[in-house]
Amino acid sequence: MVHNSSLFSSWTREEDKLFENALVLFPEETPERWEKIASKVPGKSSDDVQKHYEDLVRDLREIDSGMVELPNYEDEMDSPRWSSESGTNQMWLGGKSKERETERRKGVPWTPEEHRLFLYGLDKFGKGDWRSISRNAVVTRTPTQVASHAQKYFLRLNSMKKEKKRASIHDITGTVDSKSLGQSNDEKWATEPRNQQYNKNHGTSIGYQGFGYPM
Template identity: 50%
Template sequence: MEPSLFYISSPPRPQPQPQPQPKHSSDWSFEENKLFENCLAEFNLDSPDLFEKIGLRIPTKTVEDIKKQYEKLVEDVKMIESGFVPLPNYQNISPNPPTNNSTRPNPKKRGIPWTKEEHQNFLAGLDKYGKGDWKSISRHCVQTKNPTQVASHAQKYFQKLEKCNSAQKYFHKLENCTSAQSSTPRSIWK
């Protein structure tokens, strides 16, 4: 006769399996929304499977949820660009921020300088996409920089161009007024 098993305590229970999170929720957490925005910046918006790709990154949302979120975002951007969204009232904020360094946990980091190749790609993107389409220039021409960095570089570039143009106009007027001194080499003015 074979020995039978007797349990002194209750028999062992199988371990409960973790329940998957619901695949459909209309509320978007901060993390989900940030991930959604990062996907939009990373993926080609003209891709036919854009929402499916995003769905792989945000498993708690259905493709339909992602499409609705995208439509809301597009509508929000249209409202902002058309001026229907009022600007916040910043009157309560002090015009002079505190200068104490202890209030700023991380000091501002300096950016990495642009290489000549990046600048040449920026100029090519500027010709192709025009002034203001920093996202396309970043995505297609200067892939090592994000749209904010491209916009900042463009701002500095156009300021420098304006400065050079105004200096040239000044020196051109100066040369016309003093034709006797027109033999002065320009290199001393640079």
């Protein structure tokens, strides 16, 4: 264990989740930011959350310095294979198959670290700059990956925000538009996906979109 800071001192997953949520809810410009964030995390003071954030930044700086590659998790998956057999297609045991065929990458879940990095990059580089985030923060993911993750992330955020508060007139967050950060497209993902005949082609996809897949 190289990266052992006070990050995991007494921060549970739930607290961390609340923290992350509050972090994006209250940007840097927010006055009394830590107060507000702390108010969303029961049991934590503003000092706690601020320290938590500092630890986060420090961790990121180390990575940014080009020292640490990336907090890697245990590789649980070696070579996900697709059973071409009939029936259920949900078999992907940890086989040591070295052969790699034209499978369609299953979908590697984001680790908490990656998500943390993502949030940090989001906070630092701003929404929309997936390239910078990919380059400087979440190095393990391509800009597309980051964008995709962000898409789902904000979709979820807006979803629960909408469900919690329902449609409210005070929900409009971008009246004055953004001046520096590109958060004007905040409501693009908030809108529910409409069923429009647009793209129907899929299935025979073998090419992978720029992913540093280990050979």
